[in-house]
Amino acid sequence: MSRIARVEPLTTARALRGPFDYLRPDGAEIGSLLVVPFGRRDVTGVVTGLADRSEVAEDRLMPARRVLPHSVPPELVELAEWMAVEYCSTFARALGLMLPPSGTREKTALWAERNSAGAAEGVRLTDRQRELLASLPRLAGPDLAALRRLERRGLVRLALRAQRRAPEHAQVGARRPQPALTAAQAAALRDIEAAAPGERLLLHGVTGSGKTEVYLRAVGACLERGEGAIVLVPEIALTPQIVSRFAERFGDTVAVLHSALGAGERHDEWLRLRRGQARVCVGPRSAVFAPIDRLGLIVIDEEHDSSYKHEGDPRYDARLVAERRGCRVVAGSATPRPESYHAMRRIVLAERVDGQALPPVQVLDMREQRAALHPQTFSALLDAPKSIVLLNRRGWSNFLSCRTCGRAWGCPQCDVTLVLHRGGGYLACHHCGHRERVPDRCPDCGSVSVTRHGAGTERLESDLAGAGLRAFRLDADVARAGSVLRAFEAAGRGVLVGTQVVAKGHDFPDVTLGVVLDADATLRFPDFRAEERTFALVAQLAGRAGRGPGGGRVLVQTLAPDAESIRCAARHDADTFLAGELRRREALRYPPFSTLIRVVCSSERPGLALDLAGAIHARLPGALGPAPLFRLRGRERAQVVVKAADRRAAIAAVGAAVAAEHRRGAAISVDVDPQ
Ligand SMILES: Nc1ncnc2c1ncn2[C@@H]1O[C@H](COP(=O)(O)OP(=O)(O)OP(=O)(O)O)[C@@H](O)[C@H]1O
Numbered sequence: 273m274s275r276i277a278r279v280e281p282l283t284t285a286r287a288l289r290g291p292f293d294y295l296r297p298d299g300a301e302i303g304s305l306l307v308v309p310f311g312r313r314d315v316t317g318v319v320t321g322l323a324d325r326s327e328v329a330e331d332r333l334m335p336a337r338r339v340l341p342h343s344v345p346p347e348l349v350e351l352a353e354w355m356a357v358e359y360c361s362t363f364a365r366a367l368g369l370m371l372p373p374s375g376t377r378e379k380t381a382l383w384a385e386r387n388s389a390g391a392a393e394g395v396r397l398t399d400r401q402r403e404l405l406a407s408l409p410r411l412a413g414p415d416l417a418a419l420r421r422l423e424r425r426g427l428v429r430l431a432l433r434a435q436r437r438a439p440e441h442a443q444v445g446a447r448r449p450q451p452a453l454t455a456a457q458a459a460a461l462r463d464i465e466a467a468a469p470g471e472r473l474l475l476h477g478v479t480g481s482g483k484t485e486v487y488l489r490a491v492g493a494c495l496e497r498g499e500g501a502i503v504l505v506p507e508i509a510l511t512p513q514i515v516s517r518f519a520e521r522f523g524d525t526v527a528v529l530h531s532a533l534g535a536g537e538r539h540d541e542w543l544r545l546r547r548g549q550a551r552v553c554v555g556p557r558s559a560v561f562a563p564i565d566r567l568g569l570i571v572i573d574e575e576h577d578s579s580y581k582h583e584g585d586p587r588y589d590a591r592l593v594a595e596r597r598g599c600r601v602v603a604g605s606a607t608p609r610p611e612s613y614h615a616m617r618r619i620v621l622a623e624r625v626d627g628q629a630l631p632p633v634q635v636l637d638m639r640e641q642r643a644a645l646h647p648q649t650f651s652a653l654l655d656a657p658k659s660i661v662l663l664n665r666r667g668w669s670n671f672l673s674c675r676t677c678g679r680a681w682g683c684p685q686c687d688v689t690l691v692l693h694r695g696g697g698y699l700a701c702h703h704c705g706h707r708e709r710v711p712d713r714c715p716d717c718g719s720v721s722v723t724r725h726g727a728g729t730e731r732l733e734s735d736l737a738g739a740g741l742r743a744f745r746l747d748a749d750v751a752r753a754g755s756v757l758r759a760f761e762a763a764g765r766g767v768l769v770g771t772q773v774v775a776k777g778h779d780f781p782d783v784t785l786g787v788v789l790d791a792d793a794t795l796r797f798p799d800f801r802a803e804e805r806t807f808a809l810v811a812q813l814a815g816r817a818g819r820g821p822g823g824g825r826v827l828v829q830t831l832a833p834d835a836e837s838i839r840c841a842a843r844h845d846a847d848t849f850l851a852g853e854l855r856r857r858e859a860l861r862y863p864p865f866s867t868l869i870r871v872v873c874s875s876e877r878p879g880l881a882l883d884l885a886g887a888i889h890a891r892l893p894g895a896l897g898p899a900p901l902f903r904l905r906g907r908e909r910a911q912v913v914v915k916a917a918d919r920r921a922a923i924a925a926v927g928a929a930v931a932a933e934h935r936r937g938a939a940i941s942v943d944v945d946p947q
């Protein structure tokens with residue numbers, strides 16, 4: 273048996289890189305969590321390897337203090353090692369993502385049952401005691417004292433039992449029995465079943481084509497083979513429907529992992545998976561690390577969704593991590609990423625389940641219009657009993673300016689304008705969260721003439737209400753997305769108004785009208801994904817309308833009616849769009865024809881971020897930049913972008929450049945495959 277345990281201490285310090293050798297305690301295996309002495313303190317670490325010999329002198333090898341009760345599966349330790357390299361991060365930070373939720377432990381309670389050894393016949397008992405005995409087995413609860421007395425007489429056994437803290441599944445969408453598959457769904461399922469472990473499939477199905485049912489069957493087939501499955505979904509608060517569908521179909525074998533759960537619930541769900549009591553995990557990107565043994569399948573629903581990219585160190589992409597877990601991966605979307613379209617074997621669901629055509633889309637040119645709503649949009653909204661309106665801008669208006677001196681209200685921490693939230697009575701920065709009171713006059717010139725520019729969802733909600741429509745607003749300002757969605761579902765008439773969250777996978781059959789306002793807003797971002805985002809947003813919103821027998825239609829308001837992304841989305845023509853987009857990317861050497869790595873330097877000290885970015889740039893021949901970015905949270909920022917054909921070499925070069933350049937008071941973040 274190997275005597276040495278290689279332990280990676282779980283610290284976030286970049287400079288500190290393990291693993292370090294310790295004497296292996298009894299019961300420690302790869303993945304075990306240990307408490308080890310480290311310098312002058314004790315730290316938790318993960319066993320990442322075992323060895324017979326150490327470079328550390330025998331008499332200097334320290335024993336571990338103790339082995340903690342939970343452990344990480346060895347294959348996740350290996351995954352963390354890969355992630356650390358792939359995302360220019362550290363082993364410890366990557367391992368941090370795989371651990372059981374901390375700060376809590378299993379909840380136990382006393383369980384009482386009859387002691388079969390002690391017969392109750394011929395024993396003198398009060399009526400109350402007889403009643404108690406008859407009520408067993410159960411939790412002792414408030415009867416503990418009475419039960420203890422019976423325990424002393426040998427009639428009852430009391431023991432601690434683990435108690436599961438089960439998350440609630442918000443119920444949106446009516447309960448449905450399992451439908452018979454359509455021919456296209458059945459063919460898709462056969463393709464998935466025939467795929468080899470490790471194979472990646474793209475389920476490219478138009479909105480409403482029944483992709484979820486295919487996932488459900490594929491997961492069911494896994495369970496029958498004794499395999500487990502992970503179902504990744506975009507942010508759960510915004511897509512409660514799919515969670516309840518899995519919970520409904522498979523019951524307790526489904527564990528849900530997401531950040532809105534209490535620490536106790538998360539801990540228990542993790543443990544149920546680790547112990548094999550639950551075999552299916554549904555959750556957002558972090559669920560890709562679910563500790564499931566014999567993993568047969570990972571489903572990535574709405575694979576185009578940007579929430580699959582993690583915004584902290586390591587900046588991992590759950591879609592890429594999923595491919596490393598070695599099982600089959602099925603990515604599904606009506607608007608797949610060009611990357612997936614290019615690289616994966618494609619299964620097509622070309623029609624909606626009910627055979628209905630996708631709703632006709634009309635593009636409304638807003639260049640000559642003054643009002644926020646086109647007259648046709650306005651009358652369509654008044655006619656339709658239920659509709660969804662997408663406006664990708666929160667708040668009342670995007671910025672305020674003084675009519676007299678021209679002052680614009682900006683964030684003191686960031687180089688952006690503040691957004692008016694009239695309901696809350698404040699101006700807010702949507703980047704750092706800074707808030708201030710709505711001004712009644714200009715602090716520079718004293719003028720009371722303050723103008724509001726642009727309209728956001730809050731304003732729109734109020735305008736619609738003014739027109740006599742019942743509006744339900746859903747955006748990041750609304751804490752309880754689930755309850756807004758349920759209220760909208762239950763209402764006979766109404767308009768669901770919101771930012772892009774209204775376009776996310778909802779299935780409301782009685783919605784007959786979909787509207788996109790300012791559809792080209794996403795095109796105005798200087799980013800190579802602008803076209804892809806615009807197409808997805810319009811096509812996804814269009815997919816929410818006309819999902820029932822009433823049919824539907826879609827109106828798209830835009831200043832750029834001729835943009836390819838908008839024209840293709842209006843024809844529901846993903847193939848033409850994706851083919852064109854891939855040609856463009858190939859010509860410009862963008863992903864998937866290259867790897868992009870973004871290095872962002874930031875500092876509070878003037879000039880330092882740009883200086884550091886310049887030094888890093890000098891170590892990376894051919895990199896783009898250094899380019900200043902807008903100030904964020906009081907920190908100046910500058911970036912360098914590497915565009916490379918050789919991914920491995922580029923990651924290594926960036927890692928070396930970043931390790932070689934430090935500046936006191938400056939931070940560096942590396943983003944491989946930025947969104
Ligand atoms: N075989 C079937 N027979 C009848 N109804 C079905 C069948 N499969 C799915 N449905 C129903 O069709 C509707 C649309 O399915 P679903 O929401 O899974 O589509 P989707 O492809 O995931 O769409 P989106 O991309 O818009 O999320 C749902 O109400 C679902 O219950």
Ligand SMILES: [Zn+2]
Pocket residue numbers: 683684685686701702703704705706905
């Ligand atoms: Zn700010």
